[in-house]
Amino acid sequence: MKPLRTVFFGTPEFAASSLKAIHDSAHQIVGVVTVPDKASGRGQKINESPVKKYAAEHNLPVFQPEKLRNSEFLEQMKSLDADVFVVVAFRMMPKVLFELPKLGTFNLHASLLPDYRGAAPINYAIINGETKTGITTFFINEKIDEGHILLQHEVEITPDDNAGTLHDRLMEKGAQLVVKTLDGLAHENLAETPQQEKEQVKNAFKIYREDTRINWQQNAVTIHNFVRGLSPYPCAFTKLKIGAEEKTLKIYAGITEETEIDEPAGHLLADRKNFKIMTGSGWYLPLEVQLEGKKRMGIKDFLNGLGSYDNITVIM
Incomplete structure (x- = not known):
């Protein structure tokens, strides 16, 4: 298997787990993209995202663009000559960015798509009384969470679960699925599957x-x-x-x-x-x-x- 040149996009702890899994795998991380540092609290202390902290600790090149359409940033991404972009818990990406890598850009989503598209899939699965959920990797397109599915893994929701405990299990299984997806793309043995549209798709809108x-x-x-x-x-x-x-x-x-x-x-x-x-x-x-x-x-x-x-x- 030829290792894939990978650029990783992500921000929170959920994403950092996948970044670590890729770093521990045979694949090569040539860039890490995350949000700019932010000052918060009374002392206006500068906070770095969990993804940036992991990347810095392991000497991985970090990019923190204010705007994803910025021409200088896009040129930087082109120069990395990536085989694939991997996106976990990041913002919406413009077409001019996600079309750059040779094999495409795939996302990890914390549900069994097409159900629970949106920002809060873990929360809504429990709120709605589901007994199972899962994780999905899929190629990104211009619509939110609607691209062709690569791999899925089902996860049980127990009566004792809350959003925190389920988050942690999906984070671990998701990291494994990301590496499995990269391996499949490297071996050229993954089939894309269009999402099956349903009469009533369960949504996971942002929670205010x-x-x-x-x-x-x-x-x-x-x-x-x-x-x-x-x-x-x-x-x-x-x-x-x-x-x-x-x-x-x-x-x-x-x-x-x-x-x-x-x-x-x-x-x-x-x-x-x-x-x-x-x-x-x-x-x-x-x-x-x-x-x-x-x-x-x-x-x-x-x-x-x-x-x-x-x-x-x-x-x-």
Whole structure:
């Protein structure tokens, strides 16, 4: 097998795992493209992406263009004479860029395409109560996540999974699939498969903060999956009134409980041992929370810190 000259495009930890897998393989990384460094926080500390950190630690050439259509950057990419571009958790690429390499540009996506195209496939698979998801490598075209499929691998979603645990498993399996895809392209034994269009394709649109508020009128299982699918980030939340103050409560984990009690959705029961909220069908019991202005904690510590339990209600 002739090693492929590869340029890698990516930003977060999910992408850095694939970069490491390629670096550990027989293939040659001739360039790494990631986002420009950003200053953040009170001290305006410069933050580098996980992909840049890995590349710098292993003396891989790094490119951080502000704009992907920049003529100087495009010339730099041409000069690398790459066989293939690999894209993992990066921004949308223009045609003038993804058509540069000899074999094309492929992307790793954290779902079984065509379902869950978009920015948040891991979150939505759990939110929607799926029992399986997966990873896909596919050639990029001008439409988002719609190119021809190269390889797919199915991954189980367990009842104990949240977005964080599923992310980590897909990250590991995805890195393996990227290398397997490169090997297949090098051996010229991979077949492209057009995505099969369905009447109803499940989407994974970008999640904004206003999308993460819990609707207590939904049933308990739906709410439970919603919390799991947003934990640990961006995290589901509800609004509480504690005395005269309104506070945001993030909920990272919880369980459901059936009941014959007929209380309206949003009714809250709190005492030294219990903290539960009525849904459209049964109780939901938060187990790990973070009250605005406080650190993340278990429900017992949260209850101990409340003091009085008579002056707390859910703001619907």
